Amino acid sequence: MENLISRYRNVSILAAVLFVQVFGLAVQVKRSTEQQSTRLIRVWTVGAVAPLEKGLTWFQGGVGDVWRSYIYLRGVRQENRDLKYEIERLRLEQVRLSDDAEQARRLQALLGFKQKFISKTVAAQVIGSSGSEQSRSIFIDKGTRQGIEKGMPVITADGVVGRVLNAYSTTAQVLLMNDQTSGVGALLEKSRLQGIVRGTPLGEVVLEKVMSDEQVAAGETVLTSGGDRIFPKGLPIGTITRVSPGPGVFLNIRVHPTANLSKLEEVLVITKQEEQTASLAETGPVRAVDVLAQRLPSVTDKPADDTKKQGAVSGGPQQAAQQQPNKIAPNSAGASVKNSPTQTGPATDTNHGPGATKPITQVSSGAVSSMPQPKPAVAPKPSAPTEDKPQ
Amino acid sequence: MQISYTSQDQVEVYKFSVPVAVLVPLTAIFLQAFLPLHLHFFSIFDLPLLVVIFFAVARRSQVAGLLTGAAIGVLQDALTHHPIGVYGIAKTVVGYGASSIGVKLDVENLGARMLVTLIFYVVHEFVYFLVARGLVGLTLEWSWPHELGSAVANAIVAAILFTLLDRLKLRA
Numbered sequence: 001m002e003n004l005i006s007r008y009r010n011v012s013i014l015a016a017v018l019f020v021q022v023f024g025l026a027v028q029v030k031r032s033t034e035q036q037s038t039r040l041i042r043v044w045t046v047g048a049v050a051p052l053e054k055g056l057t058w059f060q061g062g063v064g065d066v067w068r069s070y071i072y073l074r075g076v077r078q079e080n081r082d083l084k085y086e087i088e089r090l091r092l093e094q095v096r097l098s099d100d101a102e103q104a105r106r107l108q109a110l111l112g113f114k115q116k117f118i119s120k121t122v123a124a125q126v127i128g129s130s131g132s133e134q135s136r137s138i139f140i141d142k143g144t145r146q147g148i149e150k151g152m153p154v155i156t157a158d159g160v161v162g163r164v165l166n167a168y169s170t171t172a173q174v175l176l177m178n179d180q181t182s183g184v185g186a187l188l189e190k191s192r193l194q195g196i197v198r199g200t201p202l203g204e205v206v207l208e209k210v211m212s213d214e215q216v217a218a219g220e221t222v223l224t225s226g227g228d229r230i231f232p233k234g235l236p237i238g239t240i241t242r243v244s245p246g247p248g249v250f251l252n253i254r255v256h257p258t259a260n261l262s263k264l265e266e267v268l269v270i271t272k273q274e275e276q277t278a279s280l281a282e283t284g285p286v287r288a289v290d291v292l293a294q295r296l297p298s299v300t301d302k303p304a305d306d307t308k309k310q311g312a313v314s315g316g317p318q319q320a321a322q323q324q325p326n327k328i329a330p331n332s333a334g335a336s337v338k339n340s341p342t343q344t345g346p347a348t349d350t351n352h353g354p355g356a357t358k359p360i361t362q363v364s365s366g367a368v369s370s371m372p373q374p375k376p377a378v379a380p381k382p383s384a385p386t387e388d389k390p391q
Numbered sequence: 392m393q394i395s396y397t398s399q400d401q402v403e404v405y406k407f408s409v410p411v412a413v414l415v416p417l418t419a420i421f422l423q424a425f426l427p428l429h430l431h432f433f434s435i436f437d438l439p440l441l442v443v444i445f446f447a448v449a450r451r452s453q454v455a456g457l458l459t460g461a462a463i464g465v466l467q468d469a470l471t472h473h474p475i476g477v478y479g480i481a482k483t484v485v486g487y488g489a490s491s492i493g494v495k496l497d498v499e500n501l502g503a504r505m506l507v508t509l510i511f512y513v514v515h516e517f518v519y520f521l522v523a524r525g526l527v528g529l530t531l532e533w534s535w536p537h538e539l540g541s542a543v544a545n546a547i548v549a550a551i552l553f554t555l556l557d558r559l560k561l562r563a
Contacts, residue, residue, distance in 0.1 A: 009454075010453040010454055010457075010487075013453075013454050013457065013458075014453070014457050014483070014487045017457055017458065017461050017483050018480060018483055018484070021461065021465075021476040021479045021480045021483065022476070022480065022526070024475065024476050025474050025475070025476035025477065025480070025522070025526055025527070026526065028474035028475060028476070029474050029526065029527055029528070041465065041466075041469050041475055042469045042475070044469070045420075045466050045469035045470060046469065046470070048417065049417075049420065049421050049424055049470065052421050052425075053421070053424065053425050056425065126428060127425075127428075128424040128425050128428065128470075129424055129425075129427050129428050129434075130424065130470050130471040130472070131420070131423035131424040131427060131434065131467070131470060131471075132434070132467070132470075132471050132478075133434050133435070134471070134473070134519075134523065134529065134531065135470075135471030135472055135473055137471065137472050138428070139424070139470075165472050166472070173472060175472055179472075180529070180530055181472070181529075201529075201530055201531050201532045202532065262431045263431070264428075
């Protein structure tokens with residue numbers, strides 16, 4: 001018997017080690033359906049690897065910063081000019097959008113609309129990955145100490161990234177959207193069809209559960225639907241690249257993620273979401289003059305002499321933005337309307353524009369705020385900012 | 392390419408110092424987790440697997456080989472979000488197999504090392520595939536072109552890596 005054991009000693013040890021692992025695997029898989037805590041071995045390994053990754057990322061970032069900030073400055077002047085122009089363009093764009101947003105808020109208030117808002121985020125740096133093609137997950141340098149918890153959504157400025165799978169004290173593991181075990185409730189922007197976005201074994205992203213008799217076109221944007229109770233509604237997920245008949249009654253829809261999942265450096269973890277019902281009080285009283293002012297190009301404050309010389313109308317929206325950036329909001333942004341209930345005086349002559357020479361009559365705030373604002377009938381809307389760069 | 396049968400007495404058996412035995416696998420796991428972030432193509436390599444093969448072949452002890460494979464595999468599992476043991480099982484088998492080959496064959500030359508790595512990479516992926524599908528229930532797709540391409544890439548890296556790691560070997 002002893003001979004037999006010693007003869008097959010190595011094979012016996014192999015069988016024993018494999019058995020232990022298979023048994024352990026079986027236990028884990030069985031428990032994976034329940035609410036389980038993190039395995040100690042995971043905590044140890046992540047604890048050993050994460051400081052190295054953090055250190056190297058910090059060093060790499062430092063060297064990169066020195067290079068980019070002090071040495072490699074080619075094209076920075078031009079880039080600066082471009083960015084300034086971009087800021088001006090976006091300010092004007094913001095004016096227009098805040099007008100629309102204000103109107104939408106009023107409508108939501110009328111309908112008792114409930115919506116989730118992102119109220120707090122934590123920025124985190126990506127420090128590592130799983131290192132496996134079968135497990136598409138990353139590690140970030142923020143953990144429970146910074147308020148990160150399991151299940152929190154992770155995004156970038158471009159769109160959805162994934163959700164927090166495990167949170168440790170100073171690090172967290174994020175399951176990417178393109179992993180085959182992930183799932184995000186999705187909505188098509190135009191057709192409003194709902195489905196589930198999942199990853200495939202090859203790391204692609206597909207939209208599932210859309211019936212084959214529906215019309216879905218390539219190029220359509222996919223947004224979060226909010227139905228998964230993880231991601232707030234309306235975040236961009238990706239763009240449809242291919243639609244083909246799938247197995248059964250569903251379409252096979254490929255999605256190209258808006259966030260570059262293979263080159264993530266910084267992400268935002270949404271740590272707090274609030275559910276609010278828009279109220280009429282929130283939108284605040286609105287004066288007709290403010291509503292009209294939102295749609296008119298503003299004029300900068302000039303010395304009295306200049307004003308007399310140049311007359312009432314001068315400068316375009318871009319000029320106004322350049323010379324008086326802070327005045328864009330008071331004169332035109334929706335936020336200023338909301339925050340100016342006490343401004344009930346007559347309309348001033350600083351808001352002039354084409355066709356705005358008539359005196360503007362003030363109307364009761366309730367009447368204005370309780371109904372959707374009509375599109376400008378009295379004064380024409382200023383033309384949208386052009387894409388031309390200033391010479 | 393020289394792969395010759397040798398008697399147990401003819402083959403060299405090596406050992407490693409404790410720091411090397413600990414730090415080399417940890418470094419491999421760290422690099423495997425860190426480098427794909429910056430070099431996306433790096434995810435086709437499996438540095439921990441190459442380290443398992445190297446230690447197993449050099450030590451020429453089946454028990455040491457399978458235990459090294461199990462330990463490295465379990466650590467690698469801990470960085471994924473899958474149950475712990477999938478890589479562990481695959482690398483245990485590879486550790487045992489590679490050390491068994493090391494006992495019987497002289498795999499010290501470059502060509503033999505590349506061939507052994509190529510074969511054991513495919514074995515590793517196959518065992519992983521079986522365990523992941525059969526036990527864990529993951530949906531994986533087996534693609535021969537992908538697996539063979541990755542195997543060749545890993546074999547090339549192994550040739551370089553093993554040459555570097557040879558400097559850390561001590562005669563037993």
